Amino acid sequence: MQIFKVGGAVRDRLLGLPVTDIDWVVVGATADEMLAKGYRPVGADFPVFLHPKTGEEYALARTERKSGRGYGGFTFHASPEVTLEEDLIRRDLTINAMAEDDQQNLTDPYHGQRDLEARILRHVSPAFAEDPLRVLRVARFAARYAGLGFTVAPETLELMRQLSESGELQALTAERSWKEISRALMEDQPQVFIQVLRDCGALKELMPEVDALFGVPQPEAHHPEIDSGIHTLSVLGQSALHQQPLTVRWACLLHDLGKGLTPKEEWPRHIAHEHTGLKLIKAVNERFKAPKDCQELALLMGQYHTHGHRALELKASTLLELLQSFDVYRRPQRFEEFIVACEMDARGRKGLEQRSYPQADYLRGAASVARGVAVQPLLEKGFKGPELGEALKRERLKALKAYKENR
Template sequence: MRIYKVGGAVRDRLLGKPVTDIDWVVVGATTEEMLAKGYRPVGADFPVFLHPKSGEEYALARTERKSGRGYGGFTFHASPEVTLEEDLIRRDLTINAMAEDDQQNLTDPYHGQRDLEARILRHVSPAFAEDPLRVLRVARFAARYYGMGFTVAPETLELMRQLSQSGELQALTAERSWKEISRALMEDQPQVFIEVLRECGALKVLMPEVDALFGVPQPETHHPEIDTGVHTLSVLEQAALHKQPLTVRWACLLHDLGKGLTPEEEWPRHIAHEHTGLKLIKAVNERFKAPKDCQELALLVGQYHTHGHRALELKPSTLLELLQSFDVYRRPQRFEEFVAACEMDARGRKGLEQRSYPQADYLRGAAIAAHSVAVQPLLEKGFKGPELGEAIKRERLKALKAYKEAASA
């Protein structure tokens, strides 16, 4: 039995990056031997075990053969005869197909270290094209390591293109796709993930609503970058730069989908795109089974982001409706995330990234003003039921009028 550290742990150590998760491969062992040493089996698909003390995953060296469609369409074969090189060749990228023993002696049969030094993301073997999930994984790695100068090898991009055209991407489950998408959006350069997907044709298959934004013009006075797709990438870039959470990044990606439906004769204006885009945002949400908080914020940002930009001009009654739409009194965090998404949208414009966004503090102040209305005095006056609700609404409107007047003074 020989045990090797493999994959990301080896890659990140060589890159000088912190190593978080460690994967181990066991060569020359049987399931029975692992169980006898106290390892606990996990998963029914292939022999993976948890270490009796550390809880880390140890997998028996295995080969795989394509037997069906999609990410799960593989037959695995694990036995003591499977070599380390045979196990490594089934991995996605050369930089992930290296192993080291407990003395840090490197096993690198597919030149991963060379590609690390050359800053290239390259597939290990033609079997890469058998797994559609790898399209998303490579795009995610491109987003993660873009800042270090990594690019996707042309021949790997070509295989990704072939996969995108093969129909295999449609076989991916919503859960697997979302796992990759959500991880990619939380990388330092999430816009690169979208760019790579678009370059290989996968964006058109997975998110045609986002792909449709490229080439759609916007008024240059408000959007110096003009192209709606380019703007969306810039908004996503700003969201990452400002360390926004996943909910905000997802909303930033989807906020302008309605502009993809504007008839060409109406370009570059996009009247009511906030409303026309809602059905598209809903479709993308459902396709990937995004978490509820991501779904809700994306729809609210899609519908109300222009309200956010015009916050200083809104009538107190419109401001009150906006706050109520977000249930701001019970869910203040969601409104804060809306404000953040609006600010990222404003900053995601060429040359305007550093411009101040006073709307953010104005909206926060409005929420505080409305929230400060005390309910107890109204109860003491005898209001209850629907009458109490109307009385609270009147008082909040009064508070917002006073807030607007003070802000304008």
């Protein structure tokens, strides 16, 4: 029995990055031998065991063969005869197909170290094209390591293009897709993830609504970058630069989908794109079964982001309606995330990345004023039921009018 550290732990150590998750592969052992040593079995698909003390995953060396469509369409073979090299060749990228023993002696049959030094993301073998999930994974690694200068090898991008055109991406489950998408959006440069998907034709298959934004112009006076797709990438990049949570990043990606529906004769204006885009945002939310908080913020951002930008001009009554729509009294965090998403939208414009956004503090102040209206005096006056709700609304409107006048 030989045990090797494999994959990301080896890659990140060689890159000088912190190693968080460690995966191990066991060569020359059987499942019975692992059980005899106290390892606990997990997973029904292939023999993976948890270490009795550390809880880390140890997998028996295995080979795999394509047997159906999609991510799960594989049969695995694990036995003591499977070599380390045979186990490594089934992996996605050369930089993930390295192993080291307990003395840090490197096993690198597919030149992963060379590609690390050249900053190239390259597939290990033609079998790469058998697993559609790898399209998303490579795009995610591109987003993670873009800051280090990594790019996707042309021949790997070509395989990703073939996978995209094959229809195999449609076999991915919503859960698997969302897992990769959500992880990619939380990388340092999530806009690279979207760009790589577009470069290989996968964006058109997975999110045609986002793909449709590219080539659609906006008024240059407000959007010096002009192209709606480029703007979306910039907004997403700003959300990462400002370390926003997943909910905000997802809302930033989807906020302008309505612009992809604007008839060409109306370009570069996009009248009512906030409302036309809602059905598209809802469709993308449902396609990937995004978490409820992500879905809600994306829809609210799509509908109200122009309200956010025009906050200083809004009438007190419109401002109150906006606050009510977000339920700022019980859900203050959701409104705060909307405000920062609007700020990312404003900063995601060429040459305007550093411009101040006074609307943010103005909206925070308005929410604070509305929340500050006390219910108790109204109860003491005998208001109850629907009448109490109306009285409370009147008092909040009065408070917001005073807030506007005093700004």
